[in-house]
Amino acid sequence: MDNNVYFKILKCFGAKGTRFTTEDLARELGTSKRTVYAYFSSKDEMIEKTIDFVFTEITQSDTDILEDAELSVQEKIRLYFQNIPDAYSIGTIIRHMDDLQRYYPRxxxxxxxxxxxxxxGVIELVQEGMNHQELRKVDTVILKLMLNETLRKLLDYEYIANHPVSFESGIKAMSDIVLYGLMKEGFL
Structure with a gap:
């Protein structure tokens, strides 16, 4: 299926949340509702496949980094943090989490x-780096908590609107803090 369909669903979802209609999507695609239903059996499936599309894009680019045998652990970690996901796609989904929770709990x-x-993936790399004494020992449970909560906050539209930070600058700042707090001298 053409990735453009998922971007159009994200556009509709961004504008109306779960209340977008098949007609809205058909209009956005310049096609009929019947054609939309040739691709998707329900709105539930439209939303689910779009969620899968967004996260598969992120996961695949991260996997490419993680599986590159020619890179050191430090290089992989640096690239992993530089591999910034598309804030619009994830943010669109996150912004309407209340609707998803209410109408599409699964x-x-x-x-x-x-x-x-x-x-x-990055937590596994950190653990590997600590095992090989390439990184300082850190509590990876706390590190993951910090990363998760920072990501969620940076995807929170209200938070970003009320603070002088963008998603991209926030991710870069977080990455710099984590990288330069983890790396041993001489590996930078």
Whole structure:
């Protein structure tokens, strides 16, 4: 399926939350509702496949970094943090989490699962770096908590609107804090 369909669903979802209609999507795509239903059997499926699309894009680019055998642990961690996801796509979903929780609780759980596991790869790298004495010992449970909560806050539209930080600058600042607090001298 053309990725453009998912971007159009995100646009509709961003504008109306879960209250967007198949007609809204058809209009956005310049097609008929019947054509939309040729791709999706329900709105539930539209939303779910769009959530999968957004998080698969992130996961795949992270996996490419993690599986690159030519990179050191430090290089992988640095690249992982520089691999900033598309704030619009994730933010659109996060902004309407209340709607998902109310009307699509299974999908709400799925988004939360993705957000809770998004940093697992970097946590594994940190553990590997600590095991090889390339990184200082840190509590990875607390590190993951810090990363998760910072990501969620940076995706919170109200928080960003009330603070002089963008998603991208916040992720970069967080990355700098974590990287330069973890790396041993000589590895920078």
């Amino acid at each position: 999908l709400y759980g799925k988004v939360n699962h993705h957000l809770d596991t998004i940093w697992d």
